Amino acid sequence: MPIVELQNIRKVYDTKVAVEGLTLAIEPGTMFGLLGPNGSGKTSSIRMMIGMTVPDSGTVNLFGQPFARTALHRVGYLPEERGLYKKMKVLDQLIFLGQLHNLSEVTARKRSLAWCERMEISEAIDKKTEELSKGMQQKIQFIAALLHEPDLIIMDEPFSGLDPVNAELLMTTLIDLRKEGKAILFSTHRMDQVEKLCDAIAIIFQGKLVLSGGMREIKSRYPRNRVQMIFEGDDSFLQHPGIAEFKNYSGIAEIKLTSPEAAQSVLSDAIARGTQVSRFEVMEPTLEEIFIETVKGTPEFLAAGGKIHA
Amino acid sequence: MHNVWLIARREYLERVRAKSFLIMTILIPALMGGAIGGIAFMNRSLGSGQHIAVITANTQFAADLQTELADPHGLNKPTIDAYPPSEPGIRDTLDRQLKAKGSTLDGYLVVTPAATSTDRPSFLWVPKVQSDVITRSRVADAALGALTREKLTSSGMSSAQIDSLLKPVDLEAGSGKSDHAGAAVASAYGMYFLMYFVILFYGMNVARSIIEEKTSRIFEVLLATIKPEEMLAGKVIGVGAVGLSQVAIWITLAVAAIKSGTIGQDVHILPSALQAALFVVFFLLGYLLYSSIAAALGAMTNSEQELQQMQIFLMLPLIFSSLVIFNVITNPDGPLSKACSFFPFTAPLIMYTRVIVGKPGVLAVAGSILGLIVTITIVLWIASRIYRVGILMYGKKPNLPEILRWLKYS
Numbered sequence: 001m002p003i004v005e006l007q008n009i010r011k012v013y014d015t016k017v018a019v020e021g022l023t024l025a026i027e028p029g030t031m032f033g034l035l036g037p038n039g040s041g042k043t044s045s046i047r048m049m050i051g052m053t054v055p056d057s058g059t060v061n062l063f064g065q066p067f068a069r070t071a072l073h074r075v076g077y078l079p080e081e082r083g084l085y086k087k088m089k090v091l092d093q094l095i096f097l098g099q100l101h102n103l104s105e106v107t108a109r110k111r112s113l114a115w116c117e118r119m120e121i122s123e124a125i126d127k128k129t130e131e132l133s134k135g136m137q138q139k140i141q142f143i144a145a146l147l148h149e150p151d152l153i154i155m156d157e158p159f160s161g162l163d164p165v166n167a168e169l170l171m172t173t174l175i176d177l178r179k180e181g182k183a184i185l186f187s188t189h190r191m192d193q194v195e196k197l198c199d200a201i202a203i204i205f206q207g208k209l210v211l212s213g214g215m216r217e218i219k220s221r222y223p224r225n226r227v228q229m230i231f232e233g234d235d236s237f238l239q240h241p242g243i244a245e246f247k248n249y250s251g252i253a254e255i256k257l258t259s260p261e262a263a264q265s266v267l268s269d270a271i272a273r274g275t276q277v278s279r280f281e282v283m284e285p286t287l288e289e290i291f292i293e294t295v296k297g298t299p300e301f302l303a304a305g306g307k308i309h310a
Numbered sequence: 311m312h313n314v315w316l317i318a319r320r321e322y323l324e325r326v327r328a329k330s331f332l333i334m335t336i337l338i339p340a341l342m343g344g345a346i347g348g349i350a351f352m353n354r355s356l357g358s359g360q361h362i363a364v365i366t367a368n369t370q371f372a373a374d375l376q377t378e379l380a381d382p383h384g385l386n387k388p389t390i391d392a393y394p395p396s397e398p399g400i401r402d403t404l405d406r407q408l409k410a411k412g413s414t415l416d417g418y419l420v421v422t423p424a425a426t427s428t429d430r431p432s433f434l435w436v437p438k439v440q441s442d443v444i445t446r447s448r449v450a451d452a453a454l455g456a457l458t459r460e461k462l463t464s465s466g467m468s469s470a471q472i473d474s475l476l477k478p479v480d481l482e483a484g485s486g487k488s489d490h491a492g493a494a495v496a497s498a499y500g501m502y503f504l505m506y507f508v509i510l511f512y513g514m515n516v517a518r519s520i521i522e523e524k525t526s527r528i529f530e531v532l533l534a535t536i537k538p539e540e541m542l543a544g545k546v547i548g549v550g551a552v553g554l555s556q557v558a559i560w561i562t563l564a565v566a567a568i569k570s571g572t573i574g575q576d577v578h579i580l581p582s583a584l585q586a587a588l589f590v591v592f593f594l595l596g597y598l599l600y601s602s603i604a605a606a607l608g609a610m611t612n613s614e615q616e617l618q619q620m621q622i623f624l625m626l627p628l629i630f631s632s633l634v635i636f637n638v639i640t641n642p643d644g645p646l647s648k649a650c651s652f653f654p655f656t657a658p659l660i661m662y663t664r665v666i667v668g669k670p671g672v673l674a675v676a677g678s679i680l681g682l683i684v685t686i687t688i689v690l691w692i693a694s695r696i697y698r699v700g701i702l703m704y705g706k707k708p709n710l711p712e713i714l715r716w717l718k719y720s
Contacts, residue, residue: 014712046701050534052533052534052702053702069537072534073535076535077530077531077534079527079530079531079534080530081527081530082527083526083527083528083529083530083531084526084528084531085324085526087324087328087489088324088528088536096316097531099316099536100313100316100532100535100536102312136519141531144531145531167313276362
């Protein structure tokens with residue numbers, strides 16, 4: 001039973017179509033990436049998922065039931081725009097937000113303290129939010145989304161503004177939560193960030209779904225025809241007929257092959273010519289490349305001037 | 311309801327715990343008391359004609375003028391310098407004295423006797439300050455009084471008879487209910503300004519806190535669990551409870567002070583239990599009405615500056631109320647008072663004032679309350695629609711057609 005199921009949802013604001021015919025499903029215990037450039041309709045979709053706005057048409061199912069507000073106590077949401085009460089003390093704030101999710105004051109306090117320890121911000125507990133650094137505020141908001149032990153965790157751009165150490169901490173925490181069987185929805189425009197994390201993805205562009213499915217399955221759909229090579233000496237092997245395009249940054253070459261099978265032939269050609277190859281890597285396409293590949297031909301892409309701010 | 315309660319409790323506690331609440335609670339009565347006391351004190355010595363000079367040959371006229379200028383309680387006896395017109399260069403001397411630094415002389419009066427004894431003498435008034443119209447009119451009154459005394463004396467009345475004839479008339483309240491008309495008016499004014507201030511201040515507070523939540527984006531988190539209507543209700547209730555607490559503190563202190571006799575021995579200044587109950591009712595209704603308008607304004611705007619431009623819509627009916635309040639107090643059951651006490655946006659203030667000083671009748675009060683409740687329901691409905699859509703919109707300031715369209719969004 002999928003945790004979230006969107007069926008053909010559509011939302012129009014005045015004249016702007018925010019989401020058009022979006023269908024997706026998120027299974028328990030998966031990390032799901034909702035990807036797309038800025039303004040493609042990610043936040044609009046999430047808002048409909050948690051009943052902040054109502055779709056003009058289509059259905060939203062949460063935990064196998066048609067959307068009902070009671071289901072929201074099983075959802076944890078970290079919005080893209082971070083916000084906390086500036087003048088409130090951290091602990092009071094966490095308890096208040098926990099209580100809004102139906103926790104008792106005692107439970108909310110206990111869990112807040114435990115989480116603050118886990119996220120290494122115990123020293124901030126008695127401070128006012130406005131006194132904290134942005135990264136710390138982000139962690140507090142992260143905790144607030146998890147206090148009530150939700151089965152569905154929605155993270156809208158969770159890593160923006162975090163340093164690598166803290167981003168790593170957040171990521172490990174999320175991976176732990178996935179092990180516990182929770183479903184995690186990631187929304188981001190930084191496709192490279194979720195590449196390692198996500199089990200399944202949906203890419204939307206201009207409000208429409210352009211690609212969705214399991215990460216491995218999607219990647220396997222695209223040929224492994226890219227090679228990165230580090231070499232010394234003769235570079236005449238780059239003229240090999242199996243190479244469609246290449247960029248040679250004096251010793252580091254990015255190569256696009258005519259077919260995945262050409263890789264071995266290119267490598268042996270280089271060695272035969274006496275080139276010193278210190279690295280030869282056949283790479284799978286990145287999500288970003290897959291995305292660009294997919295939307296390249298669409299009228300929306302051409303209308304946007306062939307540029308995507310991914 | 312649980313969520314509304316949580317939101318309201320947070321709003322209430324955060325505000326009551328803030329230092330500004332304590333400061334306001336102490337400072338406002340202190341400032342008000344200080345201002346009223348200060349103005350009263352300054353007015354006492356202002357333009358009272360404490361020291362004037364008269365150029366007249368008639369010494370009795372100068373003495374009468376002094377009697378007339380003295381205030382009825384005999385507290386301040388004015389100084390009158392009388393000079394005969396025969397004294398050489400007297401006007402130049404007085405002119406110099408008027409201009410001299412530190413001189414207390416407020417002006418001088420030149421009395422020129424009439425040609426015939428039946429005509430009035432003519433008067434020339436040279437004041438120190440041209441714009442001092444208060445002294446001018448007091449001197450004119452006093453001169454008229456002195457002339458009257460002169461005529462009455464010459465027609466054979468004794469000075470005791472004249473004094474008793476010319477003393478101010480004391481009007482007693484005929485109904486026998488209470489002869490503390492002044493106290494009733496004072497308490498009506500007091501309650502009116504209390505309500506005016508609290509409604510305006512805490513109504514704007516609701517708008518401000520909505521804008522604050524919009525700028526800090528906290529409501530995105532809140533909206534993931536609770537409905538916008540619950541947020542709005544919790545906010546309005548929480549902030550309103552703060553206002554009510556503050557008023558309760560002030561009134562308790564004022565009652566305690568009056569009871570203990572610290573200020574004013576006039577116990578009749580206290581409203582009756584019914585009036586107090588109606589104060590709470592009209593305060594709550596007025597606050598609900600204005601805070602829901604404020605909430606809608608807050609949801610429509612993105613910053614304090616934008617809110618300030620819209621604030622006039624909130625203030626206009628209140629300003630209008632304060633323009634008609636004098637009319638209402640002096641004529642509480644007149645047509646203007648009646649109209650304003652049923653117009654929902656002025657009803658809370660005006661109808662309550664009428665309850666204190668007039669006799670609006672049970673039906674009229676009930677009708678006014680009913681009208682308010684209906685209006686509040688409509689305004690709340692509109693406000694919650696605007697709020698629901700408005701808080702999710704940011705960046706661009708919406709125009710009127712857009713706001714009207716928001717009302718239709720589900």
